[in-house]
Amino acid sequence: MADRYRLVSIEELPSHLILEIMTAGRLSAIDLVCLELTSKTFGGSHGLYPHKFKSMVDYAAFQLCVSHGVYNGMAWNAQKELFDRCGGNWKRVLRFLQAVEESSGMVETSAGNMQITTGRYHTLLISNSSVYSCGSGLCGVLGHGPETTQCVAFTRISFPPLAHVVQVSASHNHAAFVLESGKVAAGLNFTVFLARQGHVYSCGTNTHGQLGHGDTVDRPTPKIIESFEGVGSVIQIAAGPSYVLAVTDNGAVYSFGSGSNFCLGHGEQHNEFLPRVIQTFRRKGIHVVRVSAGDEHAVALDSSGFVYTWGKGYCGALGHGDEIDKTLPEPLNSLKSYVAVQVCARKRKTFVLVDSGHVYGFGWMGFGSLGFPDRGVSDKVMRPRILDSLRAYRVSQISTGLYHTVAVTSQGRIFGFGDNERAQLGHDTLRGCLEPTEIFVPELKADTCLASESE
Structure with missing residues (x-):
């Protein structure tokens, strides 16, 4: 009877069961690498799969890739190009797919699930479903009530009981949160929502047709954008x-x-009242997986980790070594030797996160928001340049506001740089940081927020 319930080590389990365990959960590519290095059981070949796979972990990575939503949406030639770009390593392909998925939502870190996002003069953080904010409380963007004008450190926002926040977006004057599932993107006085089924809704100001309903009528409540019906499911919005x-x-x-x-990428500056496909990508067979919408320019990431920029080139925000506007998306050739996993654009600056965890920045250095302390004779970085001060860390996510930038590492550490005059970096003693400085999240304290003089 005792033998019937004998404890066994994982090495004693049947190979097919070990494989099922590895592919059934949410193991990351790095988790699989750790398993492969830990035991011969994971690193060796057991005859369960074709000989082209070097190990059980390699086969598990392949299985996780082919079941991934982004990978499934790619054409065969795009899948092959990604595999080749990753050196024929399925674990690296999986790392790319997972990093892309996390770039616009929650990232898994050693400290738990996190997301960081920056507004004009404020920053919002999700850490294990708790939401924190710091910076200027203009228009109530910090979520602490009308009496709060500023939070000088990350302070927890009070949500209703059982609320489970999974994504947040911050704009100039407001913030939007997602509970349970879906995505949201906040513009200037308007908001766009992406439902789990791939439907898109919008509401708010509509002066330029930014709500996508074919007119310029403001919408006080979310309305579905009907033009997206029949073109495929939307997977990301910016x-x-x-x-x-x-x-x-x-x-x-x-x-x-x-x-x-x-910024619309059509080669002209006409407003578009309905969603219009960017033909440059379609004609060239480029499969885009993520985009970022800056104030005056835009950036895209394709399924092979290549980066494209277009829009206003002032201050080198497009990264092509000049300040020439690009009316259509153009590849960023200086980063072609790297596999990018996230792109981030805001006012006259751009960041690109590559799969090694290194960050490249270019554009305007104003207030130190690019993270380069050596301003020298120019405040413009015309081509992608690595942030040396973050080389020692594996960055998992980056977000940039008007004049400040915040990054999260794989260990769950938070670094900020740029303007801090309104405490948007979560420091109460610094006016600004020319290079990345670590930010700590204290427990909820009453003295971290400042009330208005009328209180």
């Missing part, structure tokens, strides 16, 4: 000040709203 970019599961990019600075 909102600029007055325009929107949307990525579908088949790799197409649609844009609508203000055409100023060529």
Whole structure:
């Protein structure tokens, strides 16, 4: 009877059961690497799969890749190109897919699930379903009530009981939160929502057609964008000040709203009142997986980790070594030797996170928001440049606001740089940081927020 319930080590389990365990959960690519290095059981070949797989872990990584939503939406040639770009390593392919998925939502760190996002003069953080904010409380964006004008450190926002926040988006004057599932993107006085089924809704100001309903009528409540019906499921949305970019599961990019600075990617500056596909990507067979909408320019990431930029080139925000506007998306050739996993654009600056965890920045260095302390004779970085001060850390996510930037590492550490005049970096003694400085999240304290003089 005792033998019937004998404890066994994982090495004694049947190979097919070990494989089932590895592919059934939410193991990351790094988790699989650790398993492979830990035991011969995971690193060796057991005859369960074709000989082209070097180990059980390699086969598990392959299985996780082919079941991943982003990978499934890619054409065969795009899948092959990604595999080749990753050196024929399925674990690296999986790492790319998981990093892309996390770039616009929660990232898994050693300290738990986290997401960081920056607004104009404020920062919002999700850490294990708790939401924190710091910076300027203008228009109530910090979520602590009308009496709060500023939080000088990350302070927990009070949500209703059982509320489970999974994503947040911050804009100039407001913030939007997602409970349970879905995604949201906040623009200047308007908001776009992405439901779990791939439907897109919008509400708010509609002066440039940024709500995507074919008119310029404001909408006080969310209304579904009917034009997306039949074009495929939308998997990601990004909102600029007055325009929107949307990525579908088949790799197409649609844009609508203000055409100023060529941000819509159609080669002209006309406003678009309905979603319009960006033909440059479609004609060239480029499968886009993520986009970022800056104030005056935009950035896209394709399924092979290549980066594209377009819009206003002032201060080198497009990374092509000049300040020339690009009316259509153009590849960022200086980063072609790297596999990018996240792109992030805001006012006159851009960040690219590559799969090694290193961050490259370019554009305007104002207030130190690019993270380069050696300003020298120019405040412009015309081509992608690595942030040396973050080399020692594996960055998992980055977000940039008007004049400040915040990054989260794989260990759950938070670093910020740039303007801190309104405490948007979570420090109460510094006016600004020219290079990344660690930010700590204290427990909820009453003295971290400042009330208005009328209170």
